[in-house]
Amino acid sequence: MEPGTVSVPPAADGRGVLIVRNAQSGTAVIRSDPAALFTERLPEAVVRELGEGDDLDAIVEEAMERGAAAPAVLGVYGGDGSVSRMAQLARRYRRPLLVLPGGTFNHFAGSAGLTDVATAIDAFQAGTTIEVSAVEVTVADGTAILALNAVSVGAYPELIDERERHRPRLGKWLGGVVAAWHALRDAEPLIVVREGRRARVWSVFVGVGRNDPRRVATMQRAHLEEPVLDVRIHHARGTRLRAIASLAFGRRTAAVLRALRLMPPRSDVERLVVSDFELTVRPGPGHPSVFVHDGELEEEPGDEFTLRCVAVPRAVTVFVPPRPGR
Known part of the structure; x- marks a missing residue:
């Protein structure tokens, strides 16, 4: 499958993008703070900090209830766990996912060629996408996890x-x-x-x-x-x-x-x-x-x-x- 493009090209300034930043991700490695890069390249994006005790689902659910002002793109800065959780929400709300690598290993981002935040923003502004397969795992009759x-x-x-x-x-x-x-x-x-x-x-x-x-x-x-x-x-x-x-x-x-x-x-x-x-x-x-x-x-x-x-x-x-x- 060749890369495609989103049906509505994203605004280069980040308008319509919600980025949730996991402050707990990547603490085991030295990495520059992406805040300045977000401000410079995606000044209109909404950036929310996910602190200890905050619930990612609740943050996204609140944003999606804003009608015409709901985000058109869901982004996440964090590691593989944060990316997978946001992927499940992106699937639920039928939104494209912007992966901003900020974890320790960033396995999925690496597979997608997203070596750093700047590369991920380049991909977003180019509007190139791919339909990614996944696995759903359930235990007994529990909720499926993507x-x-x-x-x-x-x-x-x-x-x-x-x-x-x-x-x-x-x-x-x-x-x-x-x-x-x-x-x-x-x-x-x-x-x-x-x-x-x-x-x-x-x-x-x-x-x-x-x-x-x-x-x-x-x-x-x-x-x-x-x-x-x-x-x-x-x-x-x-x-x-x-x-x-x-x-x-x-x-x-x-x-x-x-x-x-x-x-x-x-x-x-x-x-x-x-x-x-x-x-x-x-x-x-x-x-x-x-x-x-x-x-x-x-x-x-x-x-x-x-x-x-x-x-x-x-x-x-x-x-x-x-x-x-x-």
């Missing part, structure tokens, strides 16, 4: 859960180091059930679109349009060290670990390319009952929970840079 990159259970969510326990005292990066140390020492497989079959696994990743078959942690998607789920089930046949090494999502890091033979062999990783996927998770003693979608941790009550993931084609319209030659 994710743009991946959903995961097992080692990665448990690592995030442990990191968040240490984050108030140690910060994100050092908390992550401590969490990784705990995982190397204490990680245990968990039980999953799919189509009546029981398995012991280190982790399961459900990514959007086909990805590198040599990877386990497909947290950054390779394609924006393809409406399929690329599932990686890492069976618990190897060591804890391989279980943690398999969570490497950077290409260079994964390549180094592969060269050192620390990544799990292909025989340990089951791959499925499907349009929907259902899995019952039985964490067992010592495991938190959690899953992660685009870096956002969700805790589920009870001894087990069932995840259902469904690929959603053309889920949301996103501004992207024009392709060369077009």
Whole structure:
């Protein structure tokens, strides 16, 4: 699918754009404040700060109730979690999404070619868009959650859960180091059930679109349009060290670990390319009952929970840079 253009070209000054800025995103990296860039290049945009305790849904809902003055474009400055939450709202209100990378990793923005805020504003002012596929995940009869990159259970969510326990005292990066140390020492497989079959696994990743078959942690998607789920089930046949090494999502890091033979062999990783996927998770003693979608941790009550993931084609319209030659 080639990039298209929005039906009504956006005003270059940002008129009709609501940007919600997540002040909690990207605090683990040094990044220049985008406020001056917003003022200079999008002076007519409405910029709202999302502080601790504020509700993104409520901010957008209030703005959308303004009739003719409702925003024509929904923008978000933040990380993958903030972007996915705004994508769900953009889909609900049938508005194009302006992604302004402001998180730690910015996986989705990177896949879309939005390397920084200036590039994202260039894409917006050019008016080039693409229809992005996504995954909807539900637990039992709960509300569906839209994710743009991946959903995961097992080692990665448990690592995030442990990191968040240490984050108030140690910060994100050092908390992550401590969490990784705990995982190397204490990680245990968990039980999953799919189509009546029981398995012991280190982790399961459900990514959007086909990805590198040599990877386990497909947290950054390779394609924006393809409406399929690329599932990686890492069976618990190897060591804890391989279980943690398999969570490497950077290409260079994964390549180094592969060269050192620390990544799990292909025989340990089951791959499925499907349009929907259902899995019952039985964490067992010592495991938190959690899953992660685009870096956002969700805790589920009870001894087990069932995840259902469904690929959603053309889920949301996103501004992207024009392709060369077009």
